[in-house]
Amino acid sequence: MAPEREAREGSGAQACIRLERMRAALDKFLTLVDEKASARSFAVALPGVSEIDLExxxxxxxxxxxxxxxxxxxDLVVKYNLQARLSELQELxxxxxxxxxxxxxxxxxxxKDVWRPDLNISAAICARVKADQSNLIPSLEQELAEVSANADGQLQASNKDSFERIAATEQATEEAQAAMADVFGMLDKLRYTVTDCSESEASALQTMIQSLYSEIGPV
Known part of the structure; x- marks a missing residue:
C-alpha cells in the first residue's frame, strides 16, 4: 500500500474516532435525561396517574x-459533512x-503549511468561508448597481422639482417687482399733480404719499 494511501486511510480512521468520541460524549450527556426524568419528578408533575402508568x-x-x-x-453530521471535515482536520x-x-x-x-508557506491560522480558518461567500459577489454587485441607479433617478427627479420651484419663485419675484415699479410710477405721477391742488389738499396728498412710501418700503 502506498504511503499516501496509508496516510489518507489513517486520517479517515482518526476522523471516525473523533466522530465516535463525539457520539460517546453525547451519550454521556443524555444520561442527564434519566437523572432529571426520575420517578419522583414525574410523580410530582403527574400526581393523578397510577404508579405503573407513570413509570x-x-x-x-x-x-x-x-x-x-x-x-x-x-442530521447535523450529514448536513455539515462532519465526516469529511474531520478527515481534513486530522490530515492537518x-x-x-x-x-x-x-x-x-x-x-x-x-x-508552516506545505502547500502555502505564507498561510497563517486565521487565513486557514477564513479560506473556506470566503470561498463560499465569493459566489454572492455578483448578485451583491448587481443589487448595488440597481440601488445606485434608483438613487440617481430619485436624485435627478428631486433636483428637477427643486429647479422648477426656484424658477417659479424667481418669476413670481420679478412680477412682484414689476408691479411695485408700476405703483411707484403712479405715486410719482401723483406727486406731480400736487402742485395743481390747493395748499391744504397738497399737504394731505403729500402726507398720504409719504405714508404709502413708508408702507411699501424699498423695492
Whole structure:
C-alpha cells in the first residue's frame, strides 16, 4: 500500500474516532435525561396517574427524547459533512505533527503549511468561508448597481422639482417687482399733480404719499 494511501486511510480512521468520541460524549450527556426524568419528578408533575402508568410514561418520554436528540445530531453530521471535515482536520494535524518532529527553528518556513508557506491560522480558518461567500459577489454587485441607479433617478427627479420651484419663485419675484415699479410710477405721477391742488389738499396728498412710501418700503 502506498504511503499516501496509508496516510489518507489513517486520517479517515482518526476522523471516525473523533466522530465516535463525539457520539460517546453525547451519550454521556443524555444520561442527564434519566437523572432529571426520575420517578419522583414525574410523580410530582403527574400526581393523578397510577404508579405503573407513570413509570411507563416516564420511560417512554426519556427514550423518545434521547432518540430525538440523537437523530438531530446525526442530521447535523450529514448536513455539515462532519465526516469529511474531520478527515481534513486530522490530515492537518498529522502534517503538523510530522513537521514538529523535526528540529526546526521557531517560526521557520518549514513549520508552516506545505502547500502555502505564507498561510497563517486565521487565513486557514477564513479560506473556506470566503470561498463560499465569493459566489454572492455578483448578485451583491448587481443589487448595488440597481440601488445606485434608483438613487440617481430619485436624485435627478428631486433636483428637477427643486429647479422648477426656484424658477417659479424667481418669476413670481420679478412680477412682484414689476408691479411695485408700476405703483411707484403712479405715486410719482401723483406727486406731480400736487402742485395743481390747493395748499391744504397738497399737504394731505403729500402726507398720504409719504405714508404709502413708508408702507411699501424699498423695492
Amino acid at each position: 411507563k410514561t416516564r420511560l417512554q418520554f426519556a427514550q423518545d427524547l434521547k432518540t430525538a436528540i440523537r437523530d438531530d445530531f446525526e 494535524v498529522d502534517e503538523a505533527d510530522e513537521r514538529q518532529k523535526h528540529d526546526y527553528a521557531p517560526h521557520s518556513a518549514e513549520l
